[in-house]
Amino acid sequence: MDLAEKTRRRRRREAVVTHLCLILGVLIFAFPIYLTIIGSTHDVNTIGRGDVPMVPGGEAVANYTQAWEAGGGRYMGTPAGRMLANSLVMALLIAFGKIAISLTSAYAVVFFRFPGRMVCFWLIFITLMLPVEVRIIPTFQVMVDLQLINTMTGLVVPLIASATATLLFRQFFLTIPDEYVEAAKIDGAGPLRFFRDVVLPLSVTNVAALFVILFIYGWNQYLWPLLIVNDRSLETIVVGLTKMIGGGDSQNEWNVIMATAVYALLPPVAVVLLMQRWFVKGLTETEK
Structure with missing residues (x-):
């Protein structure tokens, strides 16, 4: 042989x-x-x-x-349809909000020259060490002072900033050739037009990849929705599932609980399947 x-x-x-x-x-x-x-x-x-x-x-x-x-x-909790709608709205607002804030902040740090811009970037970056679980008490107090308890705004706003997405967009923007910036200046394009016509089209795959990650992050939130929402009409499906499981000698209707769990699986699975090509492309593509 x-x-x-x-x-x-x-x-x-x-x-x-x-x-x-x-x-x-x-x-x-x-x-x-x-x-x-x-x-x-x-x-x-x-x-x-x-x-x-x-x-x-x-x-x-x-x-x-x-x-x-x-x-x-027997639990007679919030219907799965309502909880799915609440979770879907929350996850979409968190994903779009994080992307919008991260895009603009990374664009400002990379393409604008102003005193203290790197200080601003590092202040954003160090918030990675302060997740919601660490700052949950002062954040909750702020929501109480602003009267945002039991509101979708209070549910979304504390989770809407993302240092990770800002870092990823910044690293991507640094790879955009300087010739693009010079060509835009020669054509008379201002910062907003350059952002709209050049930066955003180049960032489509990265935005799509981050959208999948951030949507699932928002969908899986448990601790903050459990704390900030007492109104059953705003209950998310992740929190609702845990409340359906009784303790002690109570008999759980596992067939209904499992049906609700299947409902909870459908939106994130659908997002991953529908955006799989963009997700992989955004994580692997290096050509600009």
Whole structure:
């Protein structure tokens, strides 16, 4: 057996082992999701006995309808439809707000020359060490003073700034050739026109990639919505899911809870699937 044939066989074995590991990893991560989907199609007694079949049941329509319209059965919480709408609005506002603020602040730091601009950048950057969980008490007090408790504004504004996105946009803007700036000046383009006609078109893929990340970040928020919102009409689906799970001897309607969990999975999965090409392109593309 020559060396080339041995190399081909070794590569085939490595490819088989790699794919087996990938398949095993997918199965490990996908099995809880599959179990949730299957559980949402059975009645409460089947799941209450701990007897969850591996095949779908016949109660899917009833369970999803109850979760969408009436909440968690005995829990009688906020309907999943309302919670989905609240979470969707919050996630979209957070994503668009973070991108807008980060774009403009990074643009100012890179393309404008003013005293203290790097000080401003580093002040933004060090806020990475101060997440919401660290500053939650003073932030909550500010929201109380501004009378923004139980409002969508109070839910979104403390989460709307992003030092990470500002840093990423700044690093991207630094790669834009200086010739673009000089050409814009020769054409008589001002800062706003240069931003609109040159910087934004070049940043489309980066914006798309960050939108996916920031949307999922906003969608998964738990602690701040739990603290700032007491009004059931503004409850998000992540918080609502935890409240549907009772403690002590209370019997949970796991079939409805699992149906609500499936609802909670749909928007972020849809965003990732719909923007997958832009997401990968934004993270890997280096040509300007």
